[in-house]
Amino acid sequence: MLDKVTRLLLVEDDEDDYILTCDYLDQLGSHTFDVEWLSCPEEAISELSENKHDICLLDYRLGASDGLEVLKRAVANGFRGPIIMLTGQSDEALDSAALDAGAVDYLVKSEMNSSRFARAIRYALARRDVEDERVERLKAEAENRSKDRFLAHLSHELRTPLSSILGYTELLMQSDKNQHAQNELGVIYRNGKHLLSLLNDVLDLSKIAADKLELNCSDVNLDSLMADVYTLMRVSALDKGLTLKFESQQALPLVINTDATRLRQILINIINNAIKFTNQGEITVRAWTAWVNEREMLFFSIKDTGLGIPAEKQALIFKPFEQIADVESRDVGGAGLGLAICSELLSRMQGSIELESTQGVGSEFTLSIYPGNIRDIERQVLRFDSNPDCQQKLATLKTTGRVLVVDDLKDLRNLVGHMITSTGAEVDYAEHGKQAIEKVANAEQAGKPFDIVFIDLHMPVMGGKEATIELRKMGYQGPIIALTAATMKGVKTELSALGFNDMIAKPVDSGLLYQVLNHYICEGNTEPVVEQDDSPEVTLQSTRYLLVEDDGDAAQITQLLLESLGVETVIAPSCAACLATLSDDQNFAKVLLDMHLPDGEGLDLAHEIKQRHPDLNLVIVSGAEPEPEKIEQLEIEQVLLKPINLGLLSELIGG
Numbered sequence: 001m002l003d004k005v006t007r008l009l010l011v012e013d014d015e016d017d018y019i020l021t022c023d024y025l026d027q028l029g030s031h032t033f034d035v036e037w038l039s040c041p042e043e044a045i046s047e048l049s050e051n052k053h054d055i056c057l058l059d060y061r062l063g064a065s066d067g068l069e070v071l072k073r074a075v076a077n078g079f080r081g082p083i084i085m086l087t088g089q090s091d092e093a094l095d096s097a098a099l100d101a102g103a104v105d106y107l108v109k110s111e112m113n114s115s116r117f118a119r120a121i122r123y124a125l126a127r128r129d130v131e132d133e134r135v136e137r138l139k140a141e142a143e144n145r146s147k148d149r150f151l152a153h154l155s156h157e158l159r160t161p162l163s164s165i166l167g168y169t170e171l172l173m174q175s176d177k178n179q180h181a182q183n184e185l186g187v188i189y190r191n192g193k194h195l196l197s198l199l200n201d202v203l204d205l206s207k208i209a210a211d212k213l214e215l216n217c218s219d220v221n222l223d224s225l226m227a228d229v230y231t232l233m234r235v236s237a238l239d240k241g242l243t244l245k246f247e248s249q250q251a252l253p254l255v256i257n258t259d260a261t262r263l264r265q266i267l268i269n270i271i272n273n274a275i276k277f278t279n280q281g282e283i284t285v286r287a288w289t290a291w292v293n294e295r296e297m298l299f300f301s302i303k304d305t306g307l308g309i310p311a312e313k314q315a316l317i318f319k320p321f322e323q324i325a326d327v328e329s330r331d332v333g334g335a336g337l338g339l340a341i342c343s344e345l346l347s348r349m350q351g352s353i354e355l356e357s358t359q360g361v362g363s364e365f366t367l368s369i370y371p372g373n374i375r376d377i378e379r380q381v382l383r384f385d386s387n388p389d390c391q392q393k394l395a396t397l398k399t400t401g402r403v404l405v406v407d408d409l410k411d412l413r414n415l416v417g418h419m420i421t422s423t424g425a426e427v428d429y430a431e432h433g434k435q436a437i438e439k440v441a442n443a444e445q446a447g448k449p450f451d452i453v454f455i456d457l458h459m460p461v462m463g464g465k466e467a468t469i470e471l472r473k474m475g476y477q478g479p480i481i482a483l484t485a486a487t488m489k490g491v492k493t494e495l496s497a498l499g500f501n502d503m504i505a506k507p508v509d510s511g512l513l514y515q516v517l518n519h520y521i522c523e524g525n526t527e528p529v530v531e532q533d534d535s536p537e538v539t540l541q542s543t544r545y546l547l548v549e550d551d552g553d554a555a556q557i558t559q560l561l562l563e564s565l566g567v568e569t570v571i572a573p574s575c576a577a578c579l580a581t582l583s584d585d586q587n588f589a590k591v592l593l594d595m596h597l598p599d600g601e602g603l604d605l606a607h608e609i610k611q612r613h614p615d616l617n618l619v620i621v622s623g624a625e626p627e628p629e630k631i632e633q634l635e636i637e638q639v640l641l642k643p644i645n646l647g648l649l650s651e652l653i654g655g
Contacts, residue, residue, distance in 0.1 A: 006031045006125065009053040011070065012086065013039040013062050017109065021057060024117040031125070041065040048074035055124055056083045058103075060094065068094075068101060075102040080131075082124035158199055159623035159642030160554050166192045166643050167557035171460065171564075196643060201341060203624070208344045215259040215348055216628070217372075222256050223382050226287070229264060231508070233271045235415045240275060243282035250288050251379035256298060257372030262345050267300065269338045270365050274304035278362070281305030287382070289374070297351065298371040301364060308359035318343045318353070342367075399423040401451035401521040402443070406436040406467070407483060408459040409647060412508070416454060416483070419513055425451075425521070432459040433467025440476055450478060451521050454504070457484045458650055460564030465498055472499040479520040483508065492528075502528040543653065544568045546588045548578045548605065549621070550598050558592075558621075558644050565646070565653055575600040579608065586613055590637070590652070595622035606634045619652065 008025070012018050018037050025033045036053070038044045041062050048056060048070075056079070060067040071083055085098040085106040095106050104127055105120050169189045172178050178185065207213035230246050237244035267285075274283045286301040309317065317339050339353075346353050350370035357363035403425050407413045417427045428443075428450070430436040436455060443449050453471070457464040468480050482495050482503040495503055501520065504512055519525050545562060549555035550573050559569040570588070572578040575597050582591075591609065595602040603626060606618050618634070620626060623642045631639060640648055 005034050006055065007034045007053045008036070009044070009047060009056045010035055010037045011039070011041070011044040011056065011062065011067070012037065012059045014059070017059070017086070021117075024112075024114050025121075027114050028118050028121060030122065039063075041067075041070045044070055045073050045077065048079040049077040051078065051080055053081055054128065055081050055121070057086055058083055059086045060098075061088065068097060071098065071101045071103060080135075082128045084120055084124055159196075160551050162192060162196055162199075163643035163645075164551075164553040164557050166196075166645055167561055170646060171557075171560060192643075201338060204341050208341065213344075213348070214628075215262060217257055217259050219255050219257055220260040220263070221254065222252060222287075223254060225260055225264060226382060229267050229271070230285075231415065232268060233275065235418065236272065236275050237283060238418045239414070240278070241280070242275060242278055244271075244275075245282060245284045247284060247286045248288070248382040249286070250381065252287055252289060252298075252382050253371065253374040253377040253379050255377055256374060258349060258369060262349070263369065266342045266345055266367065267302075269342055270302045270367070273338065274302055274306060274363070274365075278304045278306030281362070289371075292368070295370060296374055297368045298374075300367045302367075303362065303364040305362040308361050308363055309355070309357040310359050311357075314355055314357060317355070399425045399517060399521055401517075402426045402428070402448060403517075404428050404430060404436060404439060404443075404450045404453045404455075406430040406433065406453065406455040406459070406464065408432055408456065412456075412483075416508055416513065419508070420517065423514065423517060425517065431461075433462030433464060433470075435461070436467050437462075437470050437474070440471060441474065444476070449476075452478055452517070453480045454483055455480060457482055458565045458653065460561075460646075463566060465495075468499045481516055481520075496528075543589050544570065544587060546570050546572060546578065546581060546591045548572045548575070548592065548597065548602070549594045550574060550596075551594075554594075554642075554644075558649075561644065561646055561649050565649055567649075567653060574598055575605045575608075578605060579612070582609065582613055582616075586616065588616065590617045590619050592619045592621050592640070595620060595624070595626065603630055603634065606636060610634060 010018060010021055012021065022035060025035065036047070038047060039062065044058070047053070056074070058067050058071055062070070067085065071085065074083065082104040083102065085095075085103045087094060087098075087106055087108055089110060090108045098106050104124050107117065107120055166189060169185055169192065173182065173185045173189065204213065226246060230244070234244050271283060271285065281304070283302065283304045286303075288299050289296050290299060291297070319340055343353050346367060346369060351368035353368075354366045355363065356366075403420050405413055405416050405420070405427060406429070407416070408431050413429050413431075417429060420427050428439060430439050433455070436453065440450060440453070453476075455464040455467060464482060464484075468482075471480065479501040480499060482500045484503055484505065492503055502516060504516065543566065545567050547555060547558055547562070547569050549558065549571065552573075555571045555573070559571060562569045570581065570585075572581050576599055578591075578593075582588075593602040593606055593609075597605065602620055602622070606620070609616060609618060617637045620631065620636050620639045621642065621644065622639065625641065626639060638652065640652065
């Protein structure tokens, strides 16, 4: 029996037929009916127009009136429920006219019995339910499409000003003229990054809720992925005086099949939380495999010595917008979305997340994912930390030299500095080439010259190449080591000609860094520690980009950032301006296209450019991720997600 009461309107001018109909309804045990009886056609039309009833039984003859006219007017007024016509006798023309006007069925009074009546009612109500579900589904789909469009627009509109905020803040922090405001600029930059993180979390959660989040699985080098995570997280751990350990006590597959971006996101989120809520001690990350339900799963454990979480509150942390009360009282920020997103992502990766925590002792998160069929994959014990042999050797070297680290990216500067400081060397920093020249000159005058200089190639104000040329001109004879993401073949030869002694590829490997320190400082060698470059030469030419962006501030900051990296940048504010520029000049290494332009969409513009200039390399710049199918169809080289920063642009240029 259904508990829901079905509201039925009977439009009938014969009381005997009303009583008979009520008897039939009482015999229909599957439904409970609330019957309203009307005999006046105008009243019936008025009632039906209000859509208060689930079904209507409508007599064809209502005194001098025609029930068919009532039917037509009710449908025209928007009555959404099923209407069954009641007729005195069968008439094929009448029956057809009733169905054409919108009735779902008809019943001949002289032929009607309880079973025939019940069947007609059940059919009509079932049809109504199906139609209601269809309407609700279409409504939900329309709402989801509207929500998707809104979120995409919102993402773009928020990311565009964030590009300006973060970009200009970054430039101001790198300027010598703003040393007095470094703390204030740092506050702006950190809060801007925090806002970006919250935006990303909200968008991820909305995709999950709409079941629109798709994984992009491919073969992934597990060793490299873990090394990247370790490199990123180690700086944060060292800044808080914590020890970060990555351990693999069993042989792990060198290659797994998963979504590398999402796995990296999960690990970084949980490790970052562990660092955030640990004041002293260590964070240990372990990895292993185990068979579960006839499948070999990959497991990760992140264990800290932090605050711990009360048992009664542990279930809350995997729910969106939930934070533990004593966590909220701490100055750590966050909307409580990260772990909820991690949990949903792991579920889609055919894995799970579990928590064991003791308040005041620490927490351990255990994650699992399905890594694909790894039965025949080569395995080895992965070394996520620096080379042990190198570490042991250097521990006895007691390096006391003076080292200058030059890089515009603070995180990388600090990371390399932490690595060098651990050997006993004294480290100083510079944010660009001009500042490096000044520091080297001042150190020479003070009688405390730098024993070695590590310098990034692409920096604002002055890059590493220009700075090295100037350093050699002024007589600096110490080793200069290039830090570069551009590891193209032939680059090493060019760098040597400019005055560099050696190069280290980004991300910086601690083992290689220690080898370089040992080679040049402790052993006093001048020849490169790295093997000679026997690769084909690559001609390095002046690089030009075309930037298609209608937002003036976003265009200007992107241009400034690109030009700080040595890239000449031409701006086009619209589709028409872009096509006009390309009609006269196609000498661009890349064309960066904003997704939303005043006279068209970036993807449509990309299609037009590909038709006219198929050899141009196109990059989409967007506040929201475009559909992967469209990107593949258009042969888009890369998608840059706003806000644009130096790191993203450096990778774009290096790639």
